[in-house]
Amino acid sequence: MTPVALAWHLLRRDLALAWRQRGQVLLAIAFFVLTASLFPFAIGPDPVLLARLAPGILWVAALFAMVLSMERIFQADFDDGSLEQITLSGLPLPLLSLTKALMHWLSSGLLVTLASPVVALTFSLPAPLYPVLLASLLLGSLCLSLLGTIAAALTLGARRGALLVPLLILPLSVPVLILGVMAVQAEATAQSASPHLLLMGAFFLLLLPIAAVAAPAALRQALD
Amino acid sequence: MHFLANPGRFVRIADRVLPWASALAVILTAVGLYGGLFLVPPDYQQGETIRIMYVHVPAAWMAMFVYASLATAAASGLIWKHPLAFVIMKSAAPIGAAFTFLALVTGSLWGKPMWGTWWVWDGRLTSVLILFFVYLGIMSLIEAFDDPNRGMKATAVLALVGVILLPIIKFSVDWWATLHQPASIVRLDGETTIHQTQLWPVLVMALGFTAYYVAVLLVRVKQQVLASRLRSLQLAAADA
Numbered sequence: 001m002t003p004v005a006l007a008w009h010l011l012r013r014d015l016a017l018a019w020r021q022r023g024q025v026l027l028a029i030a031f032f033v034l035t036a037s038l039f040p041f042a043i044g045p046d047p048v049l050l051a052r053l054a055p056g057i058l059w060v061a062a063l064f065a066m067v068l069s070m071e072r073i074f075q076a077d078f079d080d081g082s083l084e085q086i087t088l089s090g091l092p093l094p095l096l097s098l099t100k101a102l103m104h105w106l107s108s109g110l111l112v113t114l115a116s117p118v119v120a121l122t123f124s125l126p127a128p129l130y131p132v133l134l135a136s137l138l139l140g141s142l143c144l145s146l147l148g149t150i151a152a153a154l155t156l157g158a159r160r161g162a163l164l165v166p167l168l169i170l171p172l173s174v175p176v177l178i179l180g181v182m183a184v185q186a187e188a189t190a191q192s193a194s195p196h197l198l199l200m201g202a203f204f205l206l207l208l209p210i211a212a213v214a215a216p217a218a219l220r221q222a223l224d
Numbered sequence: 225m226h227f228l229a230n231p232g233r234f235v236r237i238a239d240r241v242l243p244w245a246s247a248l249a250v251i252l253t254a255v256g257l258y259g260g261l262f263l264v265p266p267d268y269q270q271g272e273t274i275r276i277m278y279v280h281v282p283a284a285w286m287a288m289f290v291y292a293s294l295a296t297a298a299a300s301g302l303i304w305k306h307p308l309a310f311v312i313m314k315s316a317a318p319i320g321a322a323f324t325f326l327a328l329v330t331g332s333l334w335g336k337p338m339w340g341t342w343w344v345w346d347g348r349l350t351s352v353l354i355l356f357f358v359y360l361g362i363m364s365l366i367e368a369f370d371d372p373n374r375g376m377k378a379t380a381v382l383a384l385v386g387v388i389l390l391p392i393i394k395f396s397v398d399w400w401a402t403l404h405q406p407a408s409i410v411r412l413d414g415e416t417t418i419h420q421t422q423l424w425p426v427l428v429m430a431l432g433f434t435a436y437y438v439a440v441l442l443v444r445v446k447q448q449v450l451a452s453r454l455r456s457l458q459l460a461a462a463d464a
Binding site: 150154155157158159160161164167168170171172174175206210214217218221222224 | 302350354357358360361364365368369370374375377378381382384385386388392
């Protein structure tokens, strides 16, 4: 089989697994909604203030919800030995890593993005900002999944991996967070959001080769 | 470079370099501090607080320089499997974290009288804070594995990914012009915008800090080499 066919197989298998354990996936969404809904309690229910803070709150909540599931990107396959089986099948490690990153994005980033308009509604975010919010979350969560794949590969088999992944990921995710929130805020102040979104796209393209090199390097150590 | 790959030879050379590096660190730091704290006249705008800069600027340079050397060690460990590279990487991390912390604290102490606030979320400050957390991440990832070798290799990969931060820190003051002033000593246009009388203690302090870094790094690497030799001797004794 060609590598692409193998990657497609892996993706379908992981999708099937995620579908059978859909409660797990929905947990990420629940976490996202719950985190966001804590802010009105913490800063008061003033709708004007909440509407102004909404992009930042949604972004932080989305980031947390995604970080929560990053540790699991390779963990289950590593624990039951199927990760070694998959590498023996001839699937190159870079393609394996990118497939896993895509799978993580499908099961967390995409869903969080789809859920975000509902949460934004409760924060009375102005209607014209929705497209930019969705675009920034869509693009930003792709970047986060790539970063998360690197961190998950690095901490595979580590003690306290669940604590390490946020420590490694949160500092590196700051550029994504800044650009994502700035895009929405630029739109809110009648400026163009596109420079920020373009920079985020550039960041994504920069991360793509980095993840395709760094994650396999870390996986090779773990599978030794 | 492979001349130093033999740990025994490295320790012998380190023993010879160490007194010089230590003496240089003490003398240069003393001269730089005396110049910065007593000889340089107060700044016409910043007054006496400019003296904080003679610790702040060199510490911030060192924060980045140590990271660059740490990442170089990580790369040479991964590429050429240089036996001491990972030891150097591991030993450099806490020193770099300390310099970063010093830069953050002195900057904060200077910011209170000058900007009227201990902290602002400006591009330079935020990116240096992130560098500090990356140092912490490196230090905890090294310790996170039962197999020390695995921890070293994973950390080396992380250190290389973190290199993207260095240009972001250097150019943050030009990209996000907020509170932190733009570069005044090493600028793209090659013009130094700091007055000569104010400049020399900064440079002397930077050299002193570099000598300090070399000295502490050598001590730490030596200690690691001796510890691993001790361990293998103990294992050999246990086998016999």
